[in-house]
Amino acid sequence: xxxxxxxxxxxxxxxxxxxxxxxxxxxxxxxxxxxxxxxxxxxxxxxxxxxxxxxxxxxxxxxxxxxxxxxxxxxxxxxxxxxxxxxxxxxxxxxxxxxxxxxxxxxxxxxxxxxxxxxxxxxxxxxxxxxxxxxxxxxxxxxxxxxxxxxxxxxxxxxxxxxxxxxxxxxxxxxxxxxxxxxxxxxxxxxxxxxxxxxxxxxxxxxxxxxxxxxxxxxxxxxxxxxxxxxxxxxxxxxxxxxxxxxxx
Numbered sequence: 001x002x003x004x005x006x007x008x009x010x011x012x013x014x015x016x017x018x019x020x021x022x023x024x025x026x027x028x029x030x031x032x033x034x035x036x037x038x039x040x041x042x043x044x045x046x047x048x049x050x051x052x053x054x055x056x057x058x059x060x061x062x063x064x065x066x067x068x069x070x071x072x073x074x075x076x077x078x079x080x081x082x083x084x085x086x087x088x089x090x091x092x093x094x095x096x097x098x099x100x101x102x103x104x105x106x107x108x109x110x111x112x113x114x115x116x117x118x119x120x121x122x123x124x125x126x127x128x129x130x131x132x133x134x135x136x137x138x139x140x141x142x143x144x145x146x147x148x149x150x151x152x153x154x155x156x157x158x159x160x161x162x163x164x165x166x167x168x169x170x171x172x173x174x175x176x177x178x179x180x181x182x183x184x185x186x187x188x189x190x191x192x193x194x195x196x197x198x199x200x201x202x203x204x205x206x207x208x209x210x211x212x213x214x215x216x217x218x219x220x221x222x223x224x225x226x227x228x229x230x231x232x233x234x235x236x237x238x239x240x241x242x243x244x245x246x247x248x249x
Contacts, residue, residue, distance in 0.1 A: 016054040100157070101136065
């Protein structure tokens with residue numbers, strides 16, 4: 001089976017918008033010149049007219065803004081996404097003592113939208129829901145706790161009575177995450193620039209869902225570190241190649 005056929009098992013083609021956002025999200029700064037975006041977009045198979053139309057639509061939609069020098073900058077909303085992406089790639093850990101962070105939702109009478117927003121925010125913090133309103137994770141991460149959550153949640157530290165590895169396996173579907181990570185790693189091993197870019201853009205989204213557990217609680221051969229390394233190496237290559245193409249454009 002060809003590498004293209006294998007990749008279709010785990011990858012969905014990126015739209016021009018998604019590709020341009022991925023270029024900006026992975027850039028050193030959340031802003032690039034039009035020449036850099038066109039060079040990067042052409043590298044992965046998009047034509048210049050298609051890129052220019054997409055950029056115009058993305059400004060209108062509020063995905064990005066124009067800079068004073070004619071470049072493009074991520075919107076504030078998407079700069080938050082870039083920060084999350086960086087935290088997913090460069091996970092800040094600390095020695096694990098066996099304690100767990102517990103968050104109990106104490107507020108009541110909230111709207112469905114507020115409840116959904118809170119669930120999404122707690123999931124972004126890599127917590128998992130044990131039961132409705134009770135969220136847990138091993139206390140091995142340097143979490144930046146949003147102060148506004150103090151009015152709706154109570155934070156506790158606990159040590160579960162059950163086996164911690166068993167509890168982690170209950171909270172997260174670790175085999176499914178690992179299987180997809182390995183498939184994405186295989187998909188990055190290609191000479192096709194568009195497929196490799198798509199695989200790495202998909203990988204970073206998958207890393208956002210990595211529970212980043214202590215090593216003691218992970219299955220053998222956990223591919224999280226390998227997937228991060230592959231993404232970092234690819235992103236470094238992409239930045240260098242984009243710069244070279246822009247310089248010669």
